[in-house]
Amino acid sequence: MNTFSVIPSMVQLQLCVSHLLYIFASVFSTVFNWTSGVFMPSTSSVSQVDIKVDQSIVKNETSPTSVNYHFTRKCNYKCGFCFHTAKTSFVLPLDEAKRGLNLLKQSGMEKINFSGGEPFLHDKGDFLGKLVQYCKQDLQLPSVSIVSNGSMIKEKWFQKYGEDLDILAISCDSFDEATNQLIGRTQGRKSHIDNLHKIRNWCQQYKVAFKINSVINTFNIDEDMTDNILQLNPVRWKVFQCLLIDGENAGEDALREAERFVISDQMFQEFLDRHSSVPCLVPESNEKMRNSYLILDEYMRFLDCREGRKDPSMSILDVGVKEAICFSGFDEKMFRERGGKYVWSKADMKLEW
Template structure:
């Protein structure tokens, strides 16, 4: 599901081969599905910008998900863009319900900026979601405004705390994603992260992707957000007491940088099937495991106290 369609990033594993099986088969155990590129935020470092407004019809999206399940997918992560923009979350809700009820996937997760999530959505679809990750790069509102992760007149941080409380109420594992850049690299987030107590705090180093957030035809110019490897390490050292921290340096994120610093789409799985499309995905199995790609995915296995 890529090209001028929605984008799938496959995080997979190759099983051991026997002498009777000379052909390697890649199993897409974990898949990121970017079904929309549209977003209501303007984060200056974003490397998945809205170059198209195309969204697959719901039945085609479901067909692609079923193909992935049949190929071995165990975890699906819905992202964007902002996934709650499409039909005010109804499109996403139908997909997470389909993945849990029909496909019986062990793990269904979402990455969102949180700005459009309502409690009514949790009431209707919360039972079908294992993990909800909210992107938050700073606990200083002015810094969020500078980065572009904000809406005028609304507090991103206050909304983050509200969503955390809904996750607890409706039994959805709560996660935080942060992109470390020149505007937040010296911030100490220990107190807030500890108070929010996410199951995972994914910390990314700001990354340049040709054609997305850097280069002649890009919609973003992220160069001013880039930090050095040492600055990123200093940030990690400052937060080493936080046990749920999962770092993603640029070296670890290179599985996204498939060809010469770009994210080139593969052929669509709807046209050529999963295994044929995977051949063009640029997947790095060793890096998948090194970056902690396999972890406890299902909320049923997390032993959380709600």
């Protein structure tokens, strides 16, 4: 069930009209600035336009309980199936990013997950660390997490920011270095597996819950990861089915060609069956994954993936969370069915450090 399915048809029309009015106002404001001899960026000019959605629309709004903020697209890995590719090097200024996070908190956000790209690349991880501190100390969010390939993380980052981080998820698709090379999850001669174990130990030392994310594809579909996962003992092992997104890892304008990585639903289920004894396994098929995540891009726009591509909303910095989220395509029912809300604060996990 998507957002529009719970909104009456007349309200849907009002939302569409509001969306069109916003676009018209944005274009008119920009043209006016041009003809006046003054040009202002669209974000600044749009903020002067007072276009609001009827209150009858927002009463059924979706709450941004858990948000994934991809604040950068830059990455030092070249994973062939990546579905959030490095199309731009843009990153919001820190103050603007904090303003957006505060808007999300005011609208009901409980968990923020920072991702990329590779989030530790920008400003050597300090930008990310400052956002983590802000979300935990200032906004007092119950859960702050990160997804990273792990290659850029240093121990001094844990020393400075680890106290405010609840969960660190490291992406690892194989425990065979040759397979990681084929996938593109590697950098030079560094061992991705050795680094994974090092970060696991740091998480234990600095009291950060450790998680592993794996994308199952044609190169690792026959691998048995049971012993390695049990040894690392993550709080969650999130297992994704390789997903195609037009314009990202599929299609004419894509930077990746992930078709050769795609596996069938049956193949994915066979992999899950092989690992059914792993207690921390959390499987996510394409059906569950596509519409059940609230994704913010580097401009703080929600990304709607319902049509197999990423269609951006307006930025929450321009129109606020309530209006932008209506165009996110978020399926809150599927979010809950896939176990999107769980014990995500390390204070509540009762882990033995």
